[in-house]
Amino acid sequence: MNTASQPLFDLSGRVALVTGSGQGMGLGIVRALATQGARVIINDYYADRAETSAQALRAEGFQVCAAPGDITKPEVRQQIIDVARKEFGNIDILVHNAGVPPGMPDSLRKFRDLEDKDFEVQLDLNLRAVLGLTRLVLDGMCERKFGRVVIISSESWRVGLSYGLSNYAAAKAAALGFMRQLAHEVGRSGVTANALSLGCMNNFGYDEVAKAQTAVGRAGTPDDVGAAVAYLASSEASWMTGQVLALNGGSVTA
Numbered sequence: 001m002n003t004a005s006q007p008l009f010d011l012s013g014r015v016a017l018v019t020g021s022g023q024g025m026g027l028g029i030v031r032a033l034a035t036q037g038a039r040v041i042i043n044d045y046y047a048d049r050a051e052t053s054a055q056a057l058r059a060e061g062f063q064v065c066a067a068p069g070d071i072t073k074p075e076v077r078q079q080i081i082d083v084a085r086k087e088f089g090n091i092d093i094l095v096h097n098a099g100v101p102p103g104m105p106d107s108l109r110k111f112r113d114l115e116d117k118d119f120e121v122q123l124d125l126n127l128r129a130v131l132g133l134t135r136l137v138l139d140g141m142c143e144r145k146f147g148r149v150v151i152i153s154s155e156s157w158r159v160g161l162s163y164g165l166s167n168y169a170a171a172k173a174a175a176l177g178f179m180r181q182l183a184h185e186v187g188r189s190g191v192t193a194n195a196l197s198l199g200c201m202n203n204f205g206y207d208e209v210a211k212a213q214t215a216v217g218r219a220g221t222p223d224d225v226g227a228a229v230a231y232l233a234s235s236e237a238s239w240m241t242g243q244v245l246a247l248n249g250g251s252v253t254a
Contacts, residue, residue: 012036017067017094020044021098030226031097033228035230039064039088045102047066047069094133097166111166130178138191142186150193151179194237200219
């Protein structure tokens with residue numbers, strides 16, 4: 001239980017890895033976790049983006065480092081974990097934020113126009129990379145009796161849309177099924193697994209859509225996502241597991 005001298009959601013001494021975090025929502029998550037005291041590894045597909053963001057945050061006094069690379073490749077996943085352990089130690093908090101392959105959303109096409117390779121691209125990033133990275137850190141989390149696995153998902157798994165998201169939504173839904181099973185397997189080892197399901201965010205030009213479709217009348221921001229992840233990563237969230245939390249500004253309320 002927290003006392004007056006111990007702030008809520010304190011992550012001091014924790015090490016976090018956030019995938020796809022060189023910009024946007026991922027960088028908002030990094031900033032939130034670092035603000036709460038965590039040492040954070042910034043992963044991004046683009047090395048220059050990861051390095052630039054890490055340098056900027058270090059200049060502000062945060063403990064961060066860059067570990068860029070394509071997480072769909074097993075050997076790269078291991079390299080990222082090796083960098084994290086060398087720089088900061090074992091990972092306590094794993095945030096699966098990377099979810100938009102290069103070329104998306106410009107490459108969106110409806111199901112009848114998709115080929116098998118279009119599903120493989122999404123499954124590689126939004127399912128197989130989630131499984132692979134989780135496997136690399138889970139044993140240590142269980143041994144240390146503390147771990148947080150957070151999947152950043154999308155409301156496209158819950159709500160049908162006409163944009164051409166069938167392959168993306170299918171991969172996201174698969175990862176959520178994994179998350180629920182994982183929560184039951186490792187809950188008694190002090191490890192939780194949860195997901196945030198995001199609505200219209202202020203990237204990809206969805207601001208006007210969000211104004212019309214959300215209860216609060218605006219799109220979500222990196223700060224919104226970061227705050228929610230900071231809670232899920234904290235000791236205070238030890239009784240929250242196996243859940244998909246809708247973070248959508250009230251666009252879906254059922």
